[in-house]
Amino acid sequence: MGGNHDGRQWETLLQTVPLACKALGKDKLYLWEYGNEPDLFVPAVRTTDYNESDYVAEWLKGTRAIRSVLEENCPDLLGNDTYGYLAPSFAGTTNHLKQPQTWADGINADGDIKFFSSHNYISGAETLGVTLQGTLMNHTRTALSVGVHTAENATIQPGIPYILGETNSLYHQGRPGLSNSFGAALWAVDFALHCAAVGIGRVHFHMGTNYRYASWQPIPTDKTTIGTKPPYYGNIASSAFLGPAGTLIAPVPLSDTADPDTDVAYAAYSPTSGALARLLVLNLRAYNYTLNGTGGAELNPAPRPERTYRFTGIDGVGDGEGGEVLVRRLRANGSDAITGITWDGWSYNYELDRGKPVRLENVTVGERVGVVDGVVEVKVSDSEAVVLDFEAENDK
Numbered sequence: 233m234g235g236n237h238d239g240r241q242w243e244t245l246l247q248t249v250p251l252a253c254k255a256l257g258k259d260k261l262y263l264w265e266y267g268n269e270p271d272l273f274v275p276a277v278r279t280t281d282y283n284e285s286d287y288v289a290e291w292l293k294g295t296r297a298i299r300s301v302l303e304e305n306c307p308d309l310l311g312n313d314t315y316g317y318l319a320p321s322f323a324g325t326t327n328h329l330k331q332p333q334t335w336a337d338g339i340n341a342d343g344d345i346k347f348f349s350s351h352n353y354i355s356g357a358e359t360l361g362v363t364l365q366g367t368l369m370n371h372t373r374t375a376l377s378v379g380v381h382t383a384e385n386a387t388i389q390p391g392i393p394y395i396l397g398e399t400n401s402l403y404h405q406g407r408p409g410l411s412n413s414f415g416a417a418l419w420a421v422d423f424a425l426h427c428a429a430v431g432i433g434r435v436h437f438h439m440g441t442n443y444r445y446a447s448w449q450p451i452p453t454d455k456t457t458i459g460t461k462p463p464y465y466g467n468i469a470s471s472a473f474l475g476p477a478g479t480l481i482a483p484v485p486l487s488d489t490a491d492p493d494t495d496v497a498y499a500a501y502s503p504t505s506g507a508l509a510r511l512l513v514l515n516l517r518a519y520n521y522t523l524n525g526t527g528g529a530e531l532n533p534a535p536r537p538e539r540t541y542r543f544t545g546i547d548g549v550g551d552g553e554g555g556e557v558l559v560r561r562l563r564a565n566g567s568d569a570i571t572g573i574t575w576d577g578w579s580y581n582y583e584l585d586r587g588k589p590v591r592l593e594n595v596t597v598g599e600r601v602g603v604v605d606g607v608v609e610v611k612v613s614d615s616e617a618v619v620l621d622f623e624a625e626n627d628k
Contacts, residue, residue: 249298253306261309263346264317265397266294271327284333291320291339299344316346318397323351325380335388347433348390349397350381354423357404357411357444364410364567368401368419369516369615371496374426382430393433399423400438401463406445412461414615415518415567416445420466421473421617422514425498428474428481437467448587459582462564465573468580469562473512473619478503484511486541491517497541502623507548511608511620513541519614521566532566538613546606546622556600558624559610563595567615 253261270291274282295317302309309315320334331350339345354377355362367373385394401411401419410416420437427435439446442455447464449456474481484497494516502509519537523530560576573579577597584590591597601610601620612618 245294246297246301249301250305253302253309257306258308258311258314261314264295264298264315265321265349266291266298266317266319268321269323269351270320271322271324271329274328282328284329285337287320287329288334288337288339292341295342295344316344318347318349318395319345321349321351321397324353325350325384331384332387335390340390345390345392347397348385348388348392348394350384350394351398352377352381352396353399353401353403355402357402357407359402362402362407362410364413364415365516365518368410369415369518369567370493371422371426371514371516372493374419374423378423378426378430378432381432385431394431395434395436396427396432397436398438399435400445402445405440405443408444409568411445412463412570413567414462414465414564414569414573417462417464417466417469417562417564417573418514418516418567418615418617420463421470421512421562422496422516424466424470425473425481425512426483429483429498437463460580460587462570462573464580465562465575468575468578469617469619472560472575473498473500473510475500475509476503479509480506484543495539495541497543507622508546509621509623511543511622513610513612513618513620515539515612515614515616517614518567520568521564522568536566536613536615538611540609540611542607542609543620544607546603546608555603557603557608558621559599559601560597560619560621561599562617562619563613564615 270287274280299310299315302315320331320339322329322331325331354373355367381394381396400406401416406412424435437447441449441451442453445463446461447467448460449458452458480501480503482499482501484499486495486497496514496516498512499508500510501507517537520532522528523532562575564573574592574595577591577595578589579592580587580589601608608620610618610620
C-alpha cells in the first residue's frame with residue numbers, strides 16, 4: 233500500500249497474499265498489517281489533497297480484498313485467532329493524517345483491527361542537539377513522548393489494546409555513540425516500564441542489520457560485527473522486572489529532592505496476590521567512563537557518584553526482624569560504554585558463548601539489603617539500574 237508508484241501495487245497485493253498465507257500457515261501467522269506509516273504518504277506517493285477518508289477507503293478496499301483471497305486460498309486462517317490486523321501504523325501523532333479523524337471515518341468498520349498500533353521515536357538520528365543526557369537518559373522527555381500517544385488513545389477510545397507497533401531510540405536506525413551505548417539500554421528500561429505503567433499494551437522495538445539501535449547483530453558485515461549490543465541488556469532487565477503476564481506496573485513517587493529528569497522508580501505487583509514483588513530504581517545521571525565521553529583510550533578521572541534511594545511502607549518484609557531483599561544490578565563502566573555490560577552478573581557477550589548467558593566471576597552478585605520497620609535503602613551509581621526483588625527474599 234503506497235509502495236509502488238504505478239498500477240502494479242494492486243496486482244502485487246493479490247498475488248502476494250496467497251504466497252504469504254500458504255508459507256506461514258496457522259502456526260506462524262500472528263496478525264496482518266496492511267500498509268506502513270500512511271501519514272507520510274504525502275507528497276511522496278499521494279497528492280497533497282489526500283486525506284483520512286481517502287486513506288480509510290483504500291484500507292477497507294485492501295483488507296477486504298485480502299480476506300477474499302484468504303477465503304479462496306487459506307480459509308483455515310479466517311478464524312478469530314488468526315485473522316485480524318494491527319493498524320493503522322501511523323508514524324506519529326502530528327503528520328499529514330490524524331488518527332482521530334481516521335477512526336471517525338470508519339477504519340474499523342469491519343471490526344477486524346485487533347491492535348490500535350502507532351509508531352514512536354523520541355527524536356531522530358540526524359536531529360541537532362540530541363544527547364544521551366538531554367534526550368535518552370531523561371525521564372521527562374520519555375514521559376512527554378509517550379504522553380502524546382496515551383492522550384490520542386484516550387480521545388479515540390476504540391476499545392482495543394493500544395500498542396507501539398514500531399519504536400526505538402532515534403529514528404533512521406539510531407546514532408552511533410548514543411543508540412548503541414549503555415545509556416540507550418537504560419533508556420530502553422525507562423521507556424518500556426513507563427509504557428507499561430500508563431497502559432500501553434505492548435512495545436515492538438525496531439531492529440535491522442547494521443542498525444545502531446539494534447539489540448543484536450545476527451551476522452558480521454563490513455559495517456558491524458556480529459554480537460549482542462547494549463540495548464539487549466535493557467530488554468533483559470525489563471523482562472526480568474516485568475515478570476509473568478498480569479503483573480501490574482506503577483510509578484513510585486520519590487522524595488522532594490529527587491530530580492524528575494534522572495531519578496525514576498517503578499513497582500511491580502504480583503498478578504496472583506497483588507503484593508509488591510519488585511522495585512526498580514533508575515539513576516539516569518550520565519557518567520562517562522571515557523574522558524569527556526569520547527570513547528577513546530583515556531579514562532574519566534572523576535569518581536563515579538552514587539545516590540541513596542529510600543522506600544517506606546514495605547509491608548510483609550522485615551518488620552523489625554532483619555528481613556532482607558535481593559539486589560540485582562544493570563551495570564556497565566559508564567553511560568558511554570558499548571561493551572562490558574552485565575545484568576545481575578550475567579553477560580550475553582557473543583564472544584563468551586555465542587550470546588548465551590555466562591555468569592562473570594568478577595561481578596558481585598547475591599547482594600542483599602535489609603528492610604527494617606518497612607523501610608529499605610539502596611545505593612545506585614550514576615548510570616545504573618537496580619532491582620529489589622522481594623519475592624526472592626527467602627531464596628538464599
